[in-house]
Amino acid sequence: MGVKRKTKSVELMLETFGQSKNALTVVDLVKRFEGKMNKTTVYRVLERLEDEGKLHSFTGKDGLKWVAKCHGCISSNHTDDHPHFQCNDCGISQCLSLDISIPKVANHKIESANFLFFGQCEQCLNSYSE
């Protein structure tokens, strides 16, 4: 492969995430771009942007692939170690800026981790008191 090119698909994908910490499923992105970008292209653009360290992904409990913009991520390899949160009510996922120490486990060498939290997001919590 040679030099990466600036394309409409790539720019559109990045614009979609903006400065948000919220994650989106690949499936949702495919729907969102219907007519503008082919399904296959969505997958390929995401792969590229992950390689470039601009987006990162994680697997939800549902087995779906979620993607979010990299803000504090040092590298695309670092993404496992910052926790993600998924709202049980509205389903949105987001990155948590939270440091979790990796524990020592006897007879195991732990190199990386994947933390996923479930509960209610700010918006859903607030909606109860209305």
Added chain:
Amino acid sequence: MGVKRKTKSVELMLETFGQSKNALTVVDLVKRFEGKMNKTTVYRVLERLEDEGKLHSFTGKDGLKWVAKCHGCISSNHTDDHPHFQCNDCGISQCLSLDISIPKVANHKIESANFLFFGQCEQCLNSYSE
């Protein structure tokens, strides 16, 4: 639904896990039972045994469904909160008997969690020194 029955499929499935803490993918179980139990039955037996609290499952980073025997699990709903480990070398997954405290996150209500650790298991670590 009425009373659960004791069947060969159910017993075979439980025997397969024995007293091991290791987890198996559903895909692997389907292969393992080829000729003895239909793919559909594997899925249904697993669902039943999870409902009964005898097995529990979690989603791996690969998006695959992993299943393990419940030892310390209080209930099938409790399973999210005990961590799992996956070996980067041999690929085996297992349950970790480890308590991880759930952190407080501002403006979020966290109800449950999913912890997945990656690294090298005992067996693979030992094989290096041979």
Added chain:
DNA sequence: GTTTATGCAAATTCTTTGCAATACT
């Protein structure tokens, strides 16, 4: 003009469903 990126269709993989046949009690 050359090479990277995209679109489309088809293939793959994991999982679920419907329904008739089987087996447990």
Added chain:
DNA sequence: AGTATTGCAAAGAATTTGCATAAAC
């Protein structure tokens, strides 16, 4: 005998692949 359980085939959902066409440089 009655109903839970199973097998089989087919449908579904998410993702990948191959190849011809289009777009960036």
